[in-house]
Amino acid sequence: MTQSLLLRALAGETLDTPPLWMMRQAGRYLPEYRELRARAGSFVDLCLSPEMAAEVTLQPIRRYGFDAAILFSDILMVPYGLGRSLRFEEGRGPILEPIKDRSGIPVLDPDTFIARLAPICETVARVRSALGPETALIGFAGAPWTVASYMVEGGSSQDFAALKLWAYSDPDGFSVLMDTLVDATVLYLDQQIRAGSQVVKLFDSWAGAAPESLFEKWVVQPTAAIVRRLATLHPDIPIIGFARGAGVMTRGYGAATGVTALALDSGIPLAMACALQAERPVQGNLDPIALVAGGDALAAETDRILDALSGGPFVFNLGHGILPHTPLAHVEALVARVRG
């Protein structure tokens, strides 16, 4: 079987043309997604429909031939699996019932959790069977710090005051929540891998909200625990870590967590990306707004990244998710430029 470019890059190989995929590549910038979304029920229903979620996952592969498909789902399906209420409101994002203290922390019952998330693993299996060997399938989960932020704040937050206040004031209680999320995430990713995910990615979207002492304890340590346990279960499955906004702390994050590769946001300068690449493969980090801009700016930004990172193991991607108002022609131009 031809091994996909993504798996080769994540195995440390330097390739003439880097594999290319884009965060949120299955999503609102695609007319075929918007058409399907209008027919689907709630966003959670869509995530839990193997037929529709598989279709959405495959749409960008059909249109652009990206080197990887990433499961269409949401990082908050872990709280859903733990029995928490979850809905998405247009313009507000996710809404959960906030957890106020230790008494509100859900208990992980593995059988119930697996049953609630079984449709997602069914999606994984369907997608894998629909893809050719050249296209890798990426599963994912939110990292505990980020998932906890939504569970504690009750949704999106500007300052993460409730989350951080709990972490500072009651580290013992907070560790119960984090341990639960570590256990649940390992179980969930194990199921995704058994269903056909060949790579998993841990999204720590709000890692940048954690100052140094919280970062070490609640970003690095839980991620390291997940990586260690997954490596025991599935030693050959690469794990991409994305500690968004971690800045200076990204290097320590890579070393201390043991992730296979580092996804880099657009705030990481390329000299640092190069230095990180000496230790493990890197993925990133085009500014999604440069993709909206297109033209000379897109070409220049793309070339800067290719010039800096093509000499080592590298996956071309954005630094954050593709924006809904991104012109399709700009995505085409990017694909053409990366593939030379």
Next chain:
Amino acid sequence: MTQSLLLRALAGETLDTPPLWMMRQAGRYLPEYRELRARAGSFVDLCLSPEMAAEVTLQPIRRYGFDAAILFSDILMVPYGLGRSLRFEEGRGPILEPIKDRSGIPVLDPDTFIARLAPICETVARVRSALGPETALIGFAGAPWTVASYMVEGGSSQDFAALKLWAYSDPDGFSVLMDTLVDATVLYLDQQIRAGSQVVKLFDSWAGAAPESLFEKWVVQPTAAIVRRLATLHPDIPIIGFARGAGVMTRGYGAATGVTALALDSGIPLAMACALQAERPVQGNLDPIALVAGGDALAAETDRILDALSGGPFVFNLGHGILPHTPLAHVEALVARVRG
């Protein structure tokens, strides 16, 4: 005249007890501020009332004896001075009429600009005459990138799409806006210094939204221009640069802009803060949420910073503004701990 601890630290002196002040120290966590705010008109009216703004500036000095007073004002008074509409809505923040393209860029008429902002310089003069020599008075402005973000987006933003799209797509047009802001900022800070500000701070609150190429061009270069021109006019006035969220790029920012000192947000780990301190004084960087938490967490976080940075020129501060729901007793505890 006794020189204030702040001026000594900014001149590079290592002190037994660091000077202490807090971003947004004049503000909503103080009952005396809330009482005055309820009597004032709009937020802009408050900024333009020398009597009230001076009173608000002095309130935290009376209560806590901080080593510096910072002018009570807003970074958007520069757009106001340029004739742009400005109002603040509860829960939404500032509202401006967004500038769409080059044709909407205001022209700086120095006399009109100075006249519109004259009440603020009157506030500076009143505050300076009310302070003892031990308390330094800090003036400030927003840095051009951050001020431009509000002028282009029309207010606060999540992703700075309009700002960055303009910067990528039409750098020539964008440079007209930025040059205007550089000129206006130099004029404004010159006036503040003539009125009695002994230190100025440039707040680049959204520096972290600029990827490397935009950062070099639109964060570093305009700031360097302001620093160069102010240094010619007022060679003895220290300039604190605050490139919030700049992470890895903070070191280059310090070297390339020539700011006297670096204000550090809570995302800068202390080993990096120490390295930066070898080149210039640093200020920071306690997480404002640790101050809300109080107790053991506050003591531990405060001590970590004191232990790491007391060996060089250092100003104790938060990494971001004090939060409105911060308990007064925690501020008292912090002051006592820093002053030993």
